[in-house]
Amino acid sequence: MNRRIALLLVAVAALAGVVASKAPAFGQGDADAAPIYGVKLPCGYRDWRMISVANVGEPVNDLRVKLGNDLAIKSYREGQPFPDGAIIARLAYRAVTSEENNKVFRAAAERQGVPPEQITKLLAGSFIAGPATNVQFMVKDSKKYASTGGWGFAQFTNGKPDGEAVHQTCFSCHAPAKDLDFVFTRYSP
Amino acid sequence: MNRRIALLLVAVAALAGVVASKAPAFGQGDADAAPIYGVKLPCGYRDWRMISVANVGEPVNDLRVKLGNDLAIKSYREGQPFPDGAIIARLAYRAVTSEENNKVFRAAAERQGVPPEQITKLLAGSFIAGPATNVQFMVKDSKKYASTGGWGFAQFTNGKPDGEAVHQTCFSCHAPAKDLDFVFTRYSP
Numbered sequence: 001m002n003r004r005i006a007l008l009l010v011a012v013a014a015l016a017g018v019v020a021s022k023a024p025a026f027g028q029g030d031a032d033a034a035p036i037y038g039v040k041l042p043c044g045y046r047d048w049r050m051i052s053v054a055n056v057g058e059p060v061n062d063l064r065v066k067l068g069n070d071l072a073i074k075s076y077r078e079g080q081p082f083p084d085g086a087i088i089a090r091l092a093y094r095a096v097t098s099e100e101n102n103k104v105f106r107a108a109a110e111r112q113g114v115p116p117e118q119i120t121k122l123l124a125g126s127f128i129a130g131p132a133t134n135v136q137f138m139v140k141d142s143k144k145y146a147s148t149g150g151w152g153f154a155q156f157t158n159g160k161p162d163g164e165a166v167h168q169t170c171f172s173c174h175a176p177a178k179d180l181d182f183v184f185t186r187y188s189p
Numbered sequence: 190m191n192r193r194i195a196l197l198l199v200a201v202a203a204l205a206g207v208v209a210s211k212a213p214a215f216g217q218g219d220a221d222a223a224p225i226y227g228v229k230l231p232c233g234y235r236d237w238r239m240i241s242v243a244n245v246g247e248p249v250n251d252l253r254v255k256l257g258n259d260l261a262i263k264s265y266r267e268g269q270p271f272p273d274g275a276i277i278a279r280l281a282y283r284a285v286t287s288e289e290n291n292k293v294f295r296a297a298a299e300r301q302g303v304p305p306e307q308i309t310k311l312l313a314g315s316f317i318a319g320p321a322t323n324v325q326f327m328v329k330d331s332k333k334y335a336s337t338g339g340w341g342f343a344q345f346t347n348g349k350p351d352g353e354a355v356h357q358t359c360f361s362c363h364a365p366a367k368d369l370d371f372v373f374t375r376y377s378p
Contacts, residue, residue: 046239049236049238052282052318054315054316056311056314057311057314058307058314059311061314063242064242093242098243100366104373108358108362118247121247122247125245125247125250126244127244128375129243132378173296177289177293184287184289184290188282188318188321189321
């Protein structure tokens with residue numbers, strides 16, 4: 001790339017950063033905040049404790065885990081609704097076949113005398129977590145997010161917030177779970 | 190049950206406990222320890238951090254998550270092999286359909302104009318974690334478990350160790366993963 005163009009891009013990026021940092025928290029947010037709700041990527045979420053696991057079928061075809069910060073986990077274990085400050089994270093990974101695992105499953109199933117057609121079905125339905133797809137968050141703040149059940153929503157891909165269109169879909173999907181404080185996921189023992 | 194038989198059973202169980210408590214660690218173990226390796230249910234494993242997620246197809250039909258104690262997580266992040274004291278837990282849950290989730294997925298997919306046959310496929314392949322099936326552990330102790338790659342293995346169902354037959358199958362399945370310190374699961378970001 002031409003050096004002057006590169007410098008120009010750096011300058012534009014820096015300017016965008018300045019403008020964004022002056023935007024209201026509940027608006028477009030700054031460069032690191034997700035649109036609409038202004039949620040930033042929470043620090044250390046990868047170290048949070050596990051709430052439960054799930055998967056979504058084709059064409060989404062993922063394996064997903066829900067993690068919670070300390071307030072969320074405490075609330076799950078002691079009783080909802082969630083207090084302000086509770087955050088639930090949904091990490092998702094492309095579901096991929098592991099030839100290495102399937103070789104071992106096949107050998108174990110054969111030793112147990114499982115019929116070949118059942119082994120084929122077992123292996124075809126077995127997946128491990130591949131590359132991460134995106135990470136979603138629900139952040140409880142009953143005042144700031146009063147109009148959306150007390151929750152702010154965010155989705156990040158490769159550490160960057162996704163666009164406004166994605167974020168406009170969050171609350172309408174969660175609204176049917178009103179009786180459970182808008183959270184679908186139950187805690188797994 | 191006849192009261193005398195019941196008392197006899199209690200006495201036998203108590204006696205078995207006394208005998209077992211004098212058994213060597215690498216033997217039948219006591220009532221709380223899994224056979225062969227003598228691994229007990231580690232305290233607080235449900236609070237450990239997440240390594241990765243996976244699922245196994247029918248007829249097992251589960252959703253599973255791997256958690257690691259601090260030594261295991263540190264080793265995954267900084268480089269294997271695992272040090273003595275590292276423990277990896279595999280929690281598994283029956284994969285069940287959530288009518289509640291599927292209703293929301295269907296509505297969202299319909300809004301996006303996804304064809305009905307694709308929606309049917311999406312919902313048929315979407316599961317959440319149902320009842321726990323069992324919990325497995327790999328405990329690293331390079332001296333105690335020298336003959337099985339430095340790992341002791343254990344499986345618990347409803348908090349109780351499973352039988353010897355199950356534990357005889359652990360190492361033979363993990364042996365092919367020798368180049369990865371006998372661990373199949375990779376760390377997910």
